[in-house]
Amino acid sequence: MNDRLSTDLRRDLEAWEQAAAAQWDRLTRSPDVLRRLGNQLSASLTSRQRIDALMQRAFLQTAAARPSSRELERLEQLEAQVARLVARIERLEDALRDE
Amino acid sequence: MNNLMQQWGALWGSGMARIWQHYTQAQDSIREQGRALVGQTPAQVVYTEGRLRLLHYTPRTPSPLAVPLLCIPSLINQYYIMDLTPERSLVGALLDHGIDVYMLDWGAAAEGDRHRSFDEYITGLMRRAIGFVRQHSGQPAIALLGYCMGGMMSALYTALYPDEIASLINLAGPINYHDDGIYSVWTRAEWLDADLLVDTLGNIPGELLNTTFNLVRPTGIALQALDYWERRDDPAFLRRFAAMQLWTSDTSAFPGEAFRKYIKDCYQQNRLIAGRFTIHDRPIDLRRITTPALTIAARRDHIAPWESVAVFHDLIASPDKELLVLESGHIGMVVGSSASTQLWPRLGQWLAARSGPPRT
Numbered sequence: 001m002n003d004r005l006s007t008d009l010r011r012d013l014e015a016w017e018q019a020a021a022a023q024w025d026r027l028t029r030s031p032d033v034l035r036r037l038g039n040q041l042s043a044s045l046t047s048r049q050r051i052d053a054l055m056q057r058a059f060l061q062t063a064a065a066r067p068s069s070r071e072l073e074r075l076e077q078l079e080a081q082v083a084r085l086v087a088r089i090e091r092l093e094d095a096l097r098d099e
Numbered sequence: 100m101n102n103l104m105q106q107w108g109a110l111w112g113s114g115m116a117r118i119w120q121h122y123t124q125a126q127d128s129i130r131e132q133g134r135a136l137v138g139q140t141p142a143q144v145v146y147t148e149g150r151l152r153l154l155h156y157t158p159r160t161p162s163p164l165a166v167p168l169l170c171i172p173s174l175i176n177q178y179y180i181m182d183l184t185p186e187r188s189l190v191g192a193l194l195d196h197g198i199d200v201y202m203l204d205w206g207a208a209a210e211g212d213r214h215r216s217f218d219e220y221i222t223g224l225m226r227r228a229i230g231f232v233r234q235h236s237g238q239p240a241i242a243l244l245g246y247c248m249g250g251m252m253s254a255l256y257t258a259l260y261p262d263e264i265a266s267l268i269n270l271a272g273p274i275n276y277h278d279d280g281i282y283s284v285w286t287r288a289e290w291l292d293a294d295l296l297v298d299t300l301g302n303i304p305g306e307l308l309n310t311t312f313n314l315v316r317p318t319g320i321a322l323q324a325l326d327y328w329e330r331r332d333d334p335a336f337l338r339r340f341a342a343m344q345l346w347t348s349d350t351s352a353f354p355g356e357a358f359r360k361y362i363k364d365c366y367q368q369n370r371l372i373a374g375r376f377t378i379h380d381r382p383i384d385l386r387r388i389t390t391p392a393l394t395i396a397a398r399r400d401h402i403a404p405w406e407s408v409a410v411f412h413d414l415i416a417s418p419d420k421e422l423l424v425l426e427s428g429h430i431g432m433v434v435g436s437s438a439s440t441q442l443w444p445r446l447g448q449w450l451a452a453r454s455g456p457p458r459t
Binding site: 020029035048 | 103106107109110113114115118281284285287289290291292295296298299300314316317318319321322325328329
């Protein structure tokens with residue numbers, strides 16, 4: 001791009017930018033536009049709050065439905081106790097048979 | 100609007116497309132170059148608290164002046180705007196005037212900062228940092244320079260703890276929030292529900308704040324691209340450009356609760372100027388400030404309109420007070436091409452005259 005073209009482009013671009021910025025400024029100060037944008041922002045924030053709450057509830061329910069590590073540990077202890085009892089009964093039965 | 104779109108189409112066809120492509124492709128490397136340029140003035144980190152850091156710059160004169168200066172940036176902008184590049188450094192200019200300079204770097208707010216109140220930033224973090232500077236320098240009272248939101252925070256601090264502040268500089272810190280500035284319009288309670296925003300997002304993300312800042316004048320980026328194209332072989336320009344590009348994209352999140360109070364009490368209810376702003380329920384009356392004060396506003400400031408800054412000068416009761424209105428913008432006043440002739444020397448002279456004798 002030669003200097004002449006760049007000079008012309010700058011002049012045109014500056015003029016365009018000023019006009020566009022002025023129009024943008026008017027638009028973004030308009031109460032109607034701001035009210036509409038504000039409502040949309042509030043609506044999306046409220047939706048996000050609901051989604052977050054749903055996710056949290058779902059997570060808590062899943063967590064509640066899943067046995068906790070403490071419960072798993074107790075189950076394992078019971079299982080071991082039952083196995084010990086079974087072994088003891090078998091030993092007693094063997095002893096009775098021998099008598 | 101259609102006419103503007105047609106004009107843009109013509110500009111695009113007459114070379115803007117190539118310029119735009121060149122600019123967007125260079126974005127990452129521009130910011131990378133900027134990272135190596137900013138905040139280069141030699142300093143030591145002398146105090147930390149969480150992400151907050153307190154920097155103490157190496158003096159440039161054998162005997163710096165007795166009263167140290169602490170610079171307070173905005174909560175959301177990087178401190179290095181005041182030390183942008185070695186050539187564009189307000190800090191450097193103040194050091195050249197013999198000032199002993201400290202800088203508060205708030206650090207990037209994290210999730211844990213969401214519940215930290217605006218009041219706690221003043222009476223907690225700021226107070227402890229100022230206490231450290233007083234102890235470190237051995238001076239009972241120090242000079243405070245607050246830029247942008249930091250100017251407003253420094254004014255609050257001076258009203259709360261006048262004995263700790265020897266002089267105050269409010270650099271483009273808004274005091275009146277009901278003006279025709281674009282942020283005053285955008286943050287009105289009629290369309291901005293600050294409670295909903297904070298309750299949903301917690302901290303307000305830096306990216307969201309950046310998008311908002313860019314929306315003030317989105318068309319300006321086209322001129323930036325052309326500037327970059329035209330001066331791509333000018334090393335001095337490229338250094339400034341890269342540092343500024345980095346700074347403008349390096350916005351921190353606004354801590355949630357602090358945002359809530361700042362927007363509602365300042366922008367929506369304009370409590371500060373009315374004397375109804377409180378810190379931990381204590382009303383702040385700026386009219387009772389008697390500390391020597393310099394208020395600096397910029398006539399083309401679209402972030403903190405100059406009248407909304409200058410009102411601080413009118414409000415306070417300081418017998419020694421001065422108002423300086425510069426012909427520049429909010430950021431240009433500190434790092435623009437005229438900063439080294441308009442702002443730095445006048446600020447340096449004002450401070451030097453109120454910073455006591457050189458230390459022996």
